Amino acid sequence: MKELQIQYQKILSDYLENQTERNLYIGQNFIRQLILKKVTPEEVINIHKHAIEEIYRNLPDDVSNSFDFLIEVMVHFGLTLKEHQSLLEQQEELRTEMNVATKIQDMFLRTTVPKIEAIDIGMVSVPIRKMNGDYVHILSDDEQYVSVAVTDVVGKGVPAALCMSMVKYGLDTLEYATNEPSYILEVLNRIIEKSVDDSMFVSMFYGTYEVESSQFTYGSAGHEPAIYYCASKQSFYDLESKGLLLGVMPEVKYPQYEIEMKKNDFILMMTDGVTDFRKQGELDPRDVIKNLALKYNHLSAQKMCEQMYSYLKSMPEFDLEDDFTVVIFKK
Numbered sequence: 242m243k244e245l246q247i248q249y250q251k252i253l254s255d256y257l258e259n260q261t262e263r264n265l266y267i268g269q270n271f272i273r274q275l276i277l278k279k280v281t282p283e284e285v286i287n288i289h290k291h292a293i294e295e296i297y298r299n300l301p302d303d304v305s306n307s308f309d310f311l312i313e314v315m316v317h318f319g320l321t322l323k324e325h326q327s328l329l330e331q332q333e334e335l336r337t338e339m340n341v342a343t344k345i346q347d348m349f350l351r352t353t354v355p356k357i358e359a360i361d362i363g364m365v366s367v368p369i370r371k372m373n374g375d376y377v378h379i380l381s382d383d384e385q386y387v388s389v390a391v392t393d394v395v396g397k398g399v400p401a402a403l404c405m406s407m408v409k410y411g412l413d414t415l416e417y418a419t420n421e422p423s424y425i426l427e428v429l430n431r432i433i434e435k436s437v438d439d440s441m442f443v444s445m446f447y448g449t450y451e452v453e454s455s456q457f458t459y460g461s462a463g464h465e466p467a468i469y470y471c472a473s474k475q476s477f478y479d480l481e482s483k484g485l486l487l488g489v490m491p492e493v494k495y496p497q498y499e500i501e502m503k504k505n506d507f508i509l510m511m512t513d514g515v516t517d518f519r520k521q522g523e524l525d526p527r528d529v530i531k532n533l534a535l536k537y538n539h540l541s542a543q544k545m546c547e548q549m550y551s552y553l554k555s556m557p558e559f560d561l562e563d564d565f566t567v568v569i570f571k572k
């Protein structure tokens with residue numbers, strides 16, 4: 242440090258005597274030595290103080306004391322700066338990890354909509370954050386059965402994504418599209434209750450469509466009721482099915498119900514993010530969804546989903562606060 246003080250005093254003295262660009266450049270280069278030797282900001286001020294005291298022997302006490310004050314300030318400034326930089330590094334690390342997790346989730350939880358002549362299927366799922374707390378699992382079996390699980394995890398971010406992976410694991414192990422909704426929900430409930438944190442719960446609407454009989458069998462675990470449109474009666478019906486959220490209790494029975502779908506009928510399944518504008522005035526969100534579905538009924542199931550999302554997104558009073566997922570089965 243003594244050697245640095247001597248060098249700095251010479252550089253400072255030369256600059257004060259001849260304030261040229263060259264002298265300033267020499268001082269700027271000296272900074273590199275200080276950085277390489279890991280000299281702290283408060284130590285730099287201390288070096289400057291000693292240099293000034295040597296150059297100006299009769300330096301007033303107030304001026305000398307002001308350097309002491311600045312040194313104390315810079316000590317706290319340095320600590321605060323290090324803490325800030327540490328937080329920035331942690332945020333960058335989390336951002337990187339989140340990007341990797343998002344890519345893994347997109348790959349692992351990617352849903353393929355099957356092309357089946359007997360039933361038209363459409364889906365739109367838009368996460369509010371990078372990690373999607375909604376999951377749609379569609380499984381077909383030789384074009385005789387099609388099953389669908391529309392899932393919403395109570396919670397967001399990485400924990401929700403991990404929980405969703407457990408849901409997918411459970412659905413993959415069951416794997417048969419012919420399984421009844423009540424059985425599927427009971428098995429998944431046991432898996433989730435044993436495998437995930439007590440703070441994590443899952444809602445799910447599960448339905449199975451049988452091509453030969455045009456019968457749609459469904460059950461629910463605390464999920465937003467699906468909407469059924471009967472074309473012959475030009476009427477909508479809420480597919481209510483009372484069932485406890487998955488993961489709350491180990492042994493739960495889930496009822497299931499059946500409807501027969503006829504030409505031009507459709508079933509609209511969704512998560513509660515679709516009806517998140519409940520708070521907007523006197524609008525009944527489910528009525529809005531029904532009217533939109535009817536308005537776009539002439540389109541394919543996929544186009545219906547896309548147009549509904551586009552319309553809702555364009556509404557001035559619509560403010561998406563949750564993951565948005567809608568699935569349509571159209572006869």
